[in-house]
Amino acid sequence: MTQPVYDRVALIGLGLIASSMFWAIKRSGLAGEVTGYARSAETRETARRIGLCDRVCESAAEAVEGADLVVLCVPVGAMAPVMQQIAPVLKPGATLSDVGSVKGHVVEAILPHLPEGVHFVPAHPLAGTEHSGPESGFAELFDNRWCLLVPVEGSDRDAVDRLRRLWQGMGANVDEMDADHHDLVLAVTSHTPHLIAYTMVGVADDLRRVTDSEVIKYSAAGFRDFTRIAASDPTMWRDVFLTNKEATLEILGRFTEELFALQRAIRTGDGDHLHDYFTHTRAIRRGIIEAGQDTDAPDFGRGQAGGQTGGTDK
Amino acid sequence: MTQPVYDRVALIGLGLIASSMFWAIKRSGLAGEVTGYARSAETRETARRIGLCDRVCESAAEAVEGADLVVLCVPVGAMAPVMQQIAPVLKPGATLSDVGSVKGHVVEAILPHLPEGVHFVPAHPLAGTEHSGPESGFAELFDNRWCLLVPVEGSDRDAVDRLRRLWQGMGANVDEMDADHHDLVLAVTSHTPHLIAYTMVGVADDLRRVTDSEVIKYSAAGFRDFTRIAASDPTMWRDVFLTNKEATLEILGRFTEELFALQRAIRTGDGDHLHDYFTHTRAIRRGIIEAGQDTDAPDFGRGQAGGQTGGTDK
Ligand SMILES: NC(=O)c1ccc[n+]([C@@H]2O[C@H](COP(=O)([O-])OP(=O)(O)OC[C@H]3O[C@@H](n4cnc5c(N)ncnc54)[C@H](OP(=O)(O)O)[C@@H]3O)[C@@H](O)[C@H]2O)c1
Numbered sequence A, B: 001m002t003q004p005v006y007d008r009v010a011l012i013g014l015g016l017i018a019s020s021m022f023w024a025i026k027r028s029g030l031a032g033e034v035t036g037y038a039r040s041a042e043t044r045e046t047a048r049r050i051g052l053c054d055r056v057c058e059s060a061a062e063a064v065e066g067a068d069l070v071v072l073c074v075p076v077g078a079m080a081p082v083m084q085q086i087a088p089v090l091k092p093g094a095t096l097s098d099v100g101s102v103k104g105h106v107v108e109a110i111l112p113h114l115p116e117g118v119h120f121v122p123a124h125p126l127a128g129t130e131h132s133g134p135e136s137g138f139a140e141l142f143d144n145r146w147c148l149l150v151p152v153e154g155s156d157r158d159a160v161d162r163l164r165r166l167w168q169g170m171g172a173n174v175d176e177m178d179a180d181h182h183d184l185v186l187a188v189t190s191h192t193p194h195l196i197a198y199t200m201v202g203v204a205d206d207l208r209r210v211t212d213s214e215v216i217k218y219s220a221a222g223f224r225d226f227t228r229i230a231a232s233d234p235t236m237w238r239d240v241f242l243t244n245k246e247a248t249l250e251i252l253g254r255f256t257e258e259l260f261a262l263q264r265a266i267r268t269g270d271g272d273h274l275h276d277y278f279t280h281t282r283a284i285r286r287g288i289i290e291a292g293q294d295t296d297a298p299d300f301g302r303g304q305a306g307g308q309t310g311g312t313d314k
């Protein structure tokens, strides 16, 4: 058991991330009491049934009252309306954070409503699965994954360090960067790959009329990885693309340029171009294995049980 | 132990697929003797050292002599030259097969050289990893995966059924389809997804100059899945795209159309379009889970050990 980092934590939104945070906080005794609120009665009911949160409240304001840390765990597009509901009851000296996958937009949405004396420290855990909702969380989700803190101008150093201790207590490694940089890096490593996966699965779906169920039946890795990615929550990803528009469109532009060059190489039979390109991309994979973000071991259990990489967000 | 299906099997090319076949054949005693040949002295040496094949030969012709089943396990573009070397020594009544990822091209490359009385039964196991070479194989690779047999006009029924028994003995489920259909289905489920993954990794590599090692450091699922795919053998994939050109270009055309539509939706802020599209693609994932091609269980061990989906080919 670690020393509690906060007396009272409030989680607003009770989906994959919030429920994983709750179980991770409980695992290590990181908070005295954790309150929670979700928009729908159904989710609140489920949360009570499975013991998610020490106290599930009937309004966001009620959950937030008296909290030392408030974490917004709703889709990026819902941050501003939620903030409006809770701003009046935020305790002076409290820390406000979020877990949104886009940071620039969240900062813009929150700052105008931030009461004097409340410390705002945006965060983004780079961990997730394609599942969502209150029953999808588990205490180990953040273990050995990164959580990026994105302090804003004037963020209180003590508040940042305390939030860092919370995330470390939940198993994560913590780094700091600014919002614009975060949004560009994530556009490359997560947002654009997701859009591409969604697109490829859409094309396949379209072709099912031609090939019937074969596309599914014979899909192994490659396409199967894409379908897992493309199974993620539609609302979350709609909000990501609408709010990280600029960086995503920039990366997409580069992507289509490169794809056209490879397409041309295929059409003209330019095998050397293809071979060089494919040789080049091998190196980056090695970098990832060396950085400890994945293992090099073949997965023998694949196709039988649990041989699944899981995460969908960055 | 099963009854041997063939007295003598020859494997030409000793990479991932051939070595996995050897271990799977030995696991269940499916052949009396297995001979092998690889182009480079280095690979033949490695094969001898690790006990891959009962006998490693110094030429393809030597390995093939007297074999009841010959399986070409070389890149698709190397099938024709290899065939020319072995055609004169193929035993009348023997079965010739291959494991190439493209079938139309292989059929065209092999048929003109096929001696009278030799049964040609092309095959494609839908299983693989991103690793290659003689040391990358393992007996379980084909367990519960599909192997597609692609009989050509005049393929002997008994020869087809016998090869089916071999693949079933190696753990695979076997289906039959024609070459054109195979190449279209694979273009959707494997070839185009691989090209897209290669492209995205290439874009990221390009951007490393901007974002330094962060793209690697913070890459989790999404991009990380892509890098695994893009780590596959460059020669194998070059050959796949050069020989399954037509189907790949058709699917790529549809892909870029759909991607442009999504890109426009992002630019114009059309959240409904994005949400509808993402909701739609969720369904295909469910189909895959129901078809038993993957599991729905979250992978708790991810990022720590072996949480890797593995396969790269269809
Ligand atoms: N999933 C990932 O891989 C991942 C990873 C890192 C960060 N994130 C970020 O974490 C946040 C939460 O994601 P999640 O995966 O936990 O989502 P989730 O499982 O879908 O849960 C979302 C929660 O937000 C609530 N909510 C949705 N729309 C709302 C609205 N308009 N007003 C108030 N509450 C609303 C939902 O309430 P109901 O249940 O009542 O509908 C639900 O409790 C998002 O900002 C996402 O970008 C996600």
Ligand SMILES: NC(=O)c1ccc[n+]([C@@H]2O[C@H](COP(=O)([O-])OP(=O)(O)OC[C@H]3O[C@@H](n4cnc5c(N)ncnc54)[C@H](OP(=O)(O)O)[C@@H]3O)[C@@H](O)[C@H]2O)c1
Binding pocket: B012, B013, B014, B015, B016, B017, B018, B038, B039, B040, B041, B043, B044, B073, B074, B075, B076, B078, B082, B099, B100, B101, B102, B124, B125, B126, B127, B128, B129, B130, B131, B132, B133, B134, B233, B236, B311, B312, B313
């Ligand atoms: N990897 C997959 O995911 C997968 C899945 C299903 C089907 N396939 C198909 O299976 C076949 C083999 O793939 P693999 O993954 O086993 O490849 P691999 O591990 O790279 O091994 C290829 C083997 O072919 C030999 N070879 C390469 N070029 C040759 C040439 N020009 N002439 C003679 N021999 C040559 C190599 O010899 P050296 O070692 O001496 O260079 C090596 O032994 C390919 O047709 C591929 O499309 C692959």
